[in-house]
Structures are given as structure tokens and as C-alpha cells.
Amino acid sequence: MSHSDITRRSLLKTGSSALAGLSVLRLTGPAAAFQTPVGGEVIPWLDQPAENPVPQVAVRQLAWEELDSWITSNEDFFIIKHYDEPVIDESTWSLTISGHVSTPLTLTLDDIRNRLSQDVTFTIECSGNSGLPFLTGAVGNATWTGTPLAPLLEEAGVLDTGSEVIFWGADAGEQLWRDEITVTEHFARSMSLQEALASENLLAYGMNGEPLPPLHGFPLRLIAPGWYGVANVKWLTGIEVIDHRYQGHFMARDYVTIRESEQDGETTWMFTSVSHARIKSAPAKVMKQDDQYSIMGAAWGAEIASVDVSIDSGDWQPATLTETGDNAWSWVFWNFNWEAATPGEHTVTSRATGTAGNVQPAPGDPILAGKKTYWESNGEITRTVVIP
Ligand SMILES: Nc1nc2c(c(=O)[nH]1)N[C@H]1C(S)=C(S)[C@@H](COP(=O)(O)O)O[C@H]1N2
Numbered sequence: 001m002s003h004s005d006i007t008r009r010s011l012l013k014t015g016s017s018a019l020a021g022l023s024v025l026r027l028t029g030p031a032a033a034f035q036t037p038v039g040g041e042v043i044p045w046l047d048q049p050a051e052n053p054v055p056q057v058a059v060r061q062l063a064w065e066e067l068d069s070w071i072t073s074n075e076d077f078f079i080i081k082h083y084d085e086p087v088i089d090e091s092t093w094s095l096t097i098s099g100h101v102s103t104p105l106t107l108t109l110d111d112i113r114n115r116l117s118q119d120v121t122f123t124i125e126c127s128g129n130s131g132l133p134f135l136t137g138a139v140g141n142a143t144w145t146g147t148p149l150a151p152l153l154e155e156a157g158v159l160d161t162g163s164e165v166i167f168w169g170a171d172a173g174e175q176l177w178r179d180e181i182t183v184t185e186h187f188a189r190s191m192s193l194q195e196a197l198a199s200e201n202l203l204a205y206g207m208n209g210e211p212l213p214p215l216h217g218f219p220l221r222l223i224a225p226g227w228y229g230v231a232n233v234k235w236l237t238g239i240e241v242i243d244h245r246y247q248g249h250f251m252a253r254d255y256v257t258i259r260e261s262e263q264d265g266e267t268t269w270m271f272t273s274v275s276h277a278r279i280k281s282a283p284a285k286v287m288k289q290d291d292q293y294s295i296m297g298a299a300w301g302a303e304i305a306s307v308d309v310s311i312d313s314g315d316w317q318p319a320t321l322t323e324t325g326d327n328a329w330s331w332v333f334w335n336f337n338w339e340a341a342t343p344g345e346h347t348v349t350s351r352a353t354g355t356a357g358n359v360q361p362a363p364g365d366p367i368l369a370g371k372k373t374y375w376e377s378n379g380e381i382t383r384t385v386v387i388p
């Protein structure tokens with residue numbers, strides 16, 4: 001265990017009171033492998049994201065070269081919102097649990113805060129990340145605090161007819177349907193009752209030891225570890241159990257992946273609603289200290305077994321996992337010693353392999369080549385750098 005492991009774990013356990021200890025340890029120990037060393041520098045990537053055409057939707061993103069912390073601070077955490085930020089008054093806000101339940105519930109924020117509290121460190125990625133030229137940093141890792149969802153559903157008494165659970169957000173906007181009907185639709189997502197009952201799902205009111213910040217869904221959001229960002233409904237106001245499939249805008253029209261495949265010489269099309277995360281990795285930064293170059297990056301979306309790096313499309317070479325966390329839902333950090341970095345332009349590609357044998361696909365892999373929509377773009381990422 002490195003110093004940074006110790007400080008990170010104690011920080012998570014004891015909160016900000018451990019911050020004093022953190023700086024003391026950092027002074028006595030070496031910097032963590034993922035941190036740009038004192039006296040070192042980051043060589044910026046030559047390829048940079050395109051200008052953001054929708055700053056009101058993609059409000060904030062991670063700048064990869066600046067990645068210097070395993071936990072993403074609330075100030076740096078990416079923000080995606082599809083409608084205007086809702087105005088919520090904590091004193092009048094409540095959460096309802098309704099539909100196919102024997103005992104509908106209405107809970108205040110205090111009711112929820114007074115229940116059993118649970119933490120989970122979970123890396124959220126927007127499923128559109130890497131699918132659009134300007135969306136390359138829609139991923140972050142935070143420790144979320146909340147109350148487990150399953151006991152609340154049990155208390156509400158889900159009826160035998162209940163099969164699906166909708167999570168309703170307070171935010172709403174206009175959606176045009178078939179060029180005919182305009183409705184004001186609330187942001188909402190659903191999952192099966194069985195998926196909703198997973199013990200890791202939280203109704204979260206805390207983010208990295210602070211109340212959920214307004215743009216991350218204050219006062220309450222769903223945290224569904226292992227799911228893409230879109231499932232983690234912010235500004236939660238209602239949980240509704242229904243007896244059929246929910247087909248709202250963000251389930252059945254937007255955030256739908258369309259794949260083309262050949263079956264028995266015939267082209268078939270598959271339409272799926274974005275749901276569980278997929279294995280992925282990215283090179284974050286090239287660091288230089290004295291004359292030594294190293295590459296640091298992250299991998300997430302599955303329990304990660306290993307990460308390999310390819311320079312200039314050469315052979316895959318193993319990277320070292322330096323920060324792994326203690327669950328399958330948080331990203332791992334990796335380092336690669338770039339021994340023979342020669343002056344000039346080079347490409348850097350990373351590839352993650354999961355403990356289940358799942359491998360991050362190459363861009364030409366049929367699963368990606370046949371994909372027509374930009375969601376779930378988990379292919380290998382290649383960055384370009386110029387070594388001086
Ligand atoms: N109510 C509501 N919840 C939402 C959204 C939204 O627009 N409204 N955006 C979703 C999407 S697409 C993503 S990627 C994540 C982003 O969470 P963050 O802004 O806290 O990073 O929130 C999800 N939850």
C-alpha cells in the first residue's frame with residue numbers, strides 16, 4: 001500500500017478532518033504515481049477536443065492533462081443537464097414513492113437523511129463521452145452518500161403486478177413527437193424492478209462529503225453503480241412502480257443505441273436503450289521528469305484486470321495499475337514508463353481488459369463499426385503527443 005492509498009482511504013473514512021494528515025504524509029512520502037511530480041511537467045496532447053457547441057448541456061468536463069486526483073473534486077466533476085436547472089426549495093421538496101405499491105410514501109429530506117446511510121465510490125461516465133468531437137471528458141469519480149433504495153421499495157410494498165421502476169426528475173422541457181405533438185416532459189429514466197432492487201443503488205444526498213451540489217442534483221439523485229450517467233437521475237422527486245415498460249424520451253428516443261449487423265446475409269437493426277457501462281480506458285497525460293517520460297491514464301466501466309499501451313500502433317505493452325479502489329465501480333489509474341521516447345510526433349493508445357475476460361474494443365471492431373449512434377463509444381482512444 002502506498003502513502004497515497006493510505007491517505008485516500010483514511011480521507012474517505014474520516015472525511016475532511018483527515019486533510020491535515022494528508023499534507024503531512026505527502027511531505028514525507030513520494031508523490032503518488034498519478035501525480036505530476038514536483039519539478040516535472042505535463043506534455044499537452046496535440047489533439048484537443050473541439051469547441052463545445054452546447055455549453056448549456058455539457059456544462060463542465062474533465063481536462064485530462066489536469067487529472068491529478070483519484071477522487072474528482074465536486075468543483076471539477078463533469079456536468080451534463082438536458083433541460084434548465086430546476087429551482088428546488090429544500091423546505092418544500094419531498095420524494096414520493098407511488099404506483100403499484102401497497103403503501104405509497106412521501107418523504108422529506110430529513111426522513112431520508114435519518115435512514116441508514118451508505119457510501120459508494122462510483123465513476124460516472126456519460127454514454128456520449130468520446131462519441132462527439134467536443135465530448136471527451138464526461139467522466140468522473142466521486143464517493144456518494146445516501147440511503148439504500150431497496151429497503152424503501154420494500155417498505156412501500158411493491159405489488160406482484162409491479163415490474164418496472166421510473167425515477168422522475170424535477171427538470172422538464174419541451175419535446176416534439178412525430179412532428180405533431182409538443183409535450184412538456186420531465187427528465188425520467190426507468191429500470192426493471194429487479195435492477196432497481198440491487199443493493200448498491202442509493203438515493204444520494206452527499207457527494208465527496210458535501211451536500212449534493214445544485215448542478216449534480218440537489219437535494220437527491222439516484223446513484224446506480226455500473227450504469228451509464230443517464231440512469232443516475234438528478235433532482236429526484238418521484239419513484240413510480242409500473243406494470244409495463246416506460247418509453248419516455250430518454251429511454252426510447254434519445255440515449256438509444258442503434259446497431260447494424262449481418263445475419264444470414266441480411267441486414268438487421270438492433271435498438272437498445274443505453275443502460276450498463278462498458279469497459280473503457282483513456283491515456284490521461286504524458287509526464288516528463290528530468291529526461292524520463294511516463295504516461296498516466298484511467299480505466300473504468302468494468303472490474304479492470306489489466307491495461308496495455310501501444311505507442312505508434314506498436315505491440316501492446318503492459319501498464320502498471322497504481323490506484324484500484326475497493327470495488328468494481330470506481331476507475332483504476334495506470335502508469336506506463338515510456339522508456340524510449342524519441343523526439344517527434346507519437347501516438348499513444350490504451351486498452352483495458354476486465355476480470356471477466358472482456359476487452360475494450362478497437363475502433364474497427366464489428367460492435368463499434370456497426371454502431372450508427374454516438375452513445376456507448378467505448379473503443380480504444382488514441383492521443384497524439386509531440387516529444388520535444
Ligand atoms: N434530472 C436529470 N438527471 C440527469 C440528467 C438530466 O439532464 N436531468 N442528465 C443525465 C446524464 S445524461 C448524465 S451523463 C448524468 C451526469 O451527471 P453529473 O452532471 O452529476 O455529472 O446525469 C444524468 N441525470
Ligand SMILES: [Mo]
Binds near residue numbers: 126127128230
Ligand atoms: Mo449523459
